[in-house]
Amino acid sequence: xxxxxxxxxxxxxxxxxxxxxxxxxxxxxxxxxxxxxxxxxxxxxxxxxxxxxxxxxxxxxxxxxxxxxxxxxxxxxxxxxxxxxxxxxxxxxxxxxxxxxxxxxxxxxxxxxxxxxxxxxxxxxxxxxxxxxxxxxxxxxxxxxxxxxxxxxxxxxxxxxxxxxxxxxxxxxxxxxxxxxxxxxxxxxxxxxxxxxxxxxxxxxxxxxxxxxxxxxxxxxxxxxxxxxxxxxxxxxxxxxxxxxxxxxxxxxxxxxxxxxxxxxxxxxxxxxxxxxxxxxxxxxxxxxxxxxxxxxxxxxxxxxxxxxxxxxxxxxxxxxxxxxxxxxxxxxxxxxxxxxxxxxxxxxxxxxxxxxxxxxxxxxxxxxxxxxxxxxxxxxxxxxxxxxxxxxxxxxxxxxxxxxxxxxxxxxxxxxxxxxxxxxxxxxxxxxxxxxxxxxxxxxxxxxxxxxxxxxxxxxxxx
Numbered sequence: 001x002x003x004x005x006x007x008x009x010x011x012x013x014x015x016x017x018x019x020x021x022x023x024x025x026x027x028x029x030x031x032x033x034x035x036x037x038x039x040x041x042x043x044x045x046x047x048x049x050x051x052x053x054x055x056x057x058x059x060x061x062x063x064x065x066x067x068x069x070x071x072x073x074x075x076x077x078x079x080x081x082x083x084x085x086x087x088x089x090x091x092x093x094x095x096x097x098x099x100x101x102x103x104x105x106x107x108x109x110x111x112x113x114x115x116x117x118x119x120x121x122x123x124x125x126x127x128x129x130x131x132x133x134x135x136x137x138x139x140x141x142x143x144x145x146x147x148x149x150x151x152x153x154x155x156x157x158x159x160x161x162x163x164x165x166x167x168x169x170x171x172x173x174x175x176x177x178x179x180x181x182x183x184x185x186x187x188x189x190x191x192x193x194x195x196x197x198x199x200x201x202x203x204x205x206x207x208x209x210x211x212x213x214x215x216x217x218x219x220x221x222x223x224x225x226x227x228x229x230x231x232x233x234x235x236x237x238x239x240x241x242x243x244x245x246x247x248x249x250x251x252x253x254x255x256x257x258x259x260x261x262x263x264x265x266x267x268x269x270x271x272x273x274x275x276x277x278x279x280x281x282x283x284x285x286x287x288x289x290x291x292x293x294x295x296x297x298x299x300x301x302x303x304x305x306x307x308x309x310x311x312x313x314x315x316x317x318x319x320x321x322x323x324x325x326x327x328x329x330x331x332x333x334x335x336x337x338x339x340x341x342x343x344x345x346x347x348x349x350x351x352x353x354x355x356x357x358x359x360x361x362x363x364x365x366x367x368x369x370x371x372x373x374x375x376x377x378x379x380x381x382x383x384x385x386x387x388x389x390x391x392x393x394x395x396x397x398x399x400x401x402x403x404x405x406x407x408x409x410x411x412x413x414x415x416x417x418x419x420x421x422x423x424x425x426x427x428x429x430x431x432x433x434x435x436x437x438x439x440x441x442x443x444x445x446x447x448x449x450x451x452x453x454x455x456x457x458x459x460x461x462x463x464x
Contacts, residue, residue: 010434013433013434014430016437017429017430017432017433017434017436017437020429020432020433020436021425021426021429021432021433022429023429024428024432025422025426025428025429026425027425028421028422028424028425028428029418029422029425031421032418032420033417033418033421035417044408045103045136045137045139045150045408045409046137046147046150046153046154046407046408046409047134047135047136047154047404047406047408047409048134048135048136048154048155048158048402048404048405048406048407049107049132049133049134049402049403049404050132050133050158050400050402050403051131051133051400051401051403052070052131052399053131053398053399053400053401054169054399054400057131059129060127060129063169063399064169068129070104070133073161073165074102074104074133074157075102075104076161076164077095077099078164079157079160079161079164080095080098080099080157081095082160082164083098083153083156083157084098086156087152087156092144093143093144093145094143097140097143097145098137098145098153100140101137101138101140101145101150102135102136102137102157103135103137103138104133104134104135104136105133105134105136106130106132106133107130107132107133107134108128108130112128116128132403135154135158136154136409137153137157138150147408150408151406151407151408154406158402161400162396162399162400165399165400166392166396166400169399188254188255188256188259188260189253189254189255189363189366190248190253190254192244192370193241193244193245193248196241196244196373196374197237197241199377200233200236200237200241200377203233203377203380203381203384204230204234204237206384207227207230207384208230210226210391211225211226211227211230214226214391214395215227217387217391217394219386219387219390219391221386221387221390222383222386222387222390224383224387225387226384226387229380229383229384229387232380233377236373236376236377236380240369240373240376241373243369244369244373247362247365247366247369248362248366250362251354251358251359251362252348252349252352252354253359253362253363253366257352260349261349261350264345264346264349265346267338267342268339268343271335271338271342272339274331275335275336275339278328278329278331278335279328281324281328282328282329282332285324285325285328286325288321289318289321289322289325
């Protein structure tokens with residue numbers, strides 16, 4: 001009966017103190033919510049996972065062969081300055097405000113970790129270069145970086161970094177349309193041909209590089225590969241430009257014959273001088289070769305000969321002399337052919353018997369052909385640039401990729417903290433209620449004891 005009464009008293013005490021318990025619990029919940037919210041704002045992070053997929057990343061190098069360092073690359077001041085230029089600067093952020101709050105963590109798969117452990121136990125070394133990284137930015141009240149701005153900054157940082165990476169390491173150059181800027185009135189006919197030929201060589205060199213780099217790439221916009229374009233450009237050089245040269249040569253076309261002859265004579269002198277230099281270089285190389293004694297050594301082959309066999313050793317220096325002599329001889333011969341050709345051109349101009357009417361007709365034909373070549377080159381330059389832009393757009397879209405979206409990561413768990421705070425609040429409330437009841441009961445017992453003592457003392461005095 002005593003235990004039952006005691007339990008009933010406990011329940012009655014709790015019921016009577018329910019308001020106190022509720023108030024204390026609510027206060028604990030409010031304190032937990034405020035504290036958690038403060039810590040979340042203070043310790044929250046904006047996070048994203050990015051991956052690098054360019055050639056060389058598996059060996060820890062950049063596309064240009066330099067050492068890859070994700071930390072210094074992503075946190076580059078050049079990147080962050082561009083980020084700040086595009087952000088709303090009411091917060092007055094500095095480069096250092098962002099840099100000190102950026103953290104970069106490489107992601108190493110578990111199977112790689114296990115492999116490294118296993119190999120190290122066997123005494124072998126294994127290097128792994130990660131290509132995925134967690135990029136995070138902490139919130140920072142002192143710099144005015146809250147959760148919203150941290151997410152915005154990180155999102156802009158990744159966009160800016162991808163552009164910066166592609167610009168720095170990818171050869172996204174396009175062909176300049178220099179042909180369209182030519183003023184043919186400034187050039188003689190043979191000079192026009194040379195200028196166009198020079199542009200063709202630059203164009204063909206660019207296309208050759210793209211073919212080697214992206215042999216199988218076909219653009220959706222043009223339906224062409226770089227090899228398709230190069231074949232069409234080669235036709236312009238091999239057929240159209242050759243036709244122009246043949247007409248100019250056959251009809252001795254020039255805007256100023258005397259000036260052209262003077263230029264030819266000057267070219268002859270230059271070629272003769274170069275020819276003499278190359279002939280002198282050839283003579284010196286031959287003399288050095290004749291004075292050079294090949295080193296010889298004795299090779300003993302066991303079981304074949306007892307005295308050894310004499311084997312000539314070709315010295316690298318001797319090889320260089322041979323190469324130098326050969327190149328000098330070829331250059332000297334080439335200059336001799338150029339001199340003969342220019343002499344023939346001068347002779348053709350001096351003995352020119354072609355009528356003015358035929359020349360005028362040939363000039364018109366040349367100008368029409370040149371204009372056609374110009375239009376064809378402009379067309380193929382346009383096709384090349386469209387193809388190249390699509391190629392680099394596809395290539396660069398994969399060099400640095402977002403593996404996950406930007407997300408806010410909170411280090412404090414609000415629900416768990418509120419649950420713990422609620423439980424602690426109830427326990428504290430119950431303790432306070434019982435303590436209050438205990439204090440009340442003990443005070444009443446003390447008063448009753450004092451009263452009884454006083455009555456006993458009074459009765460004792462009265463009996464006397």
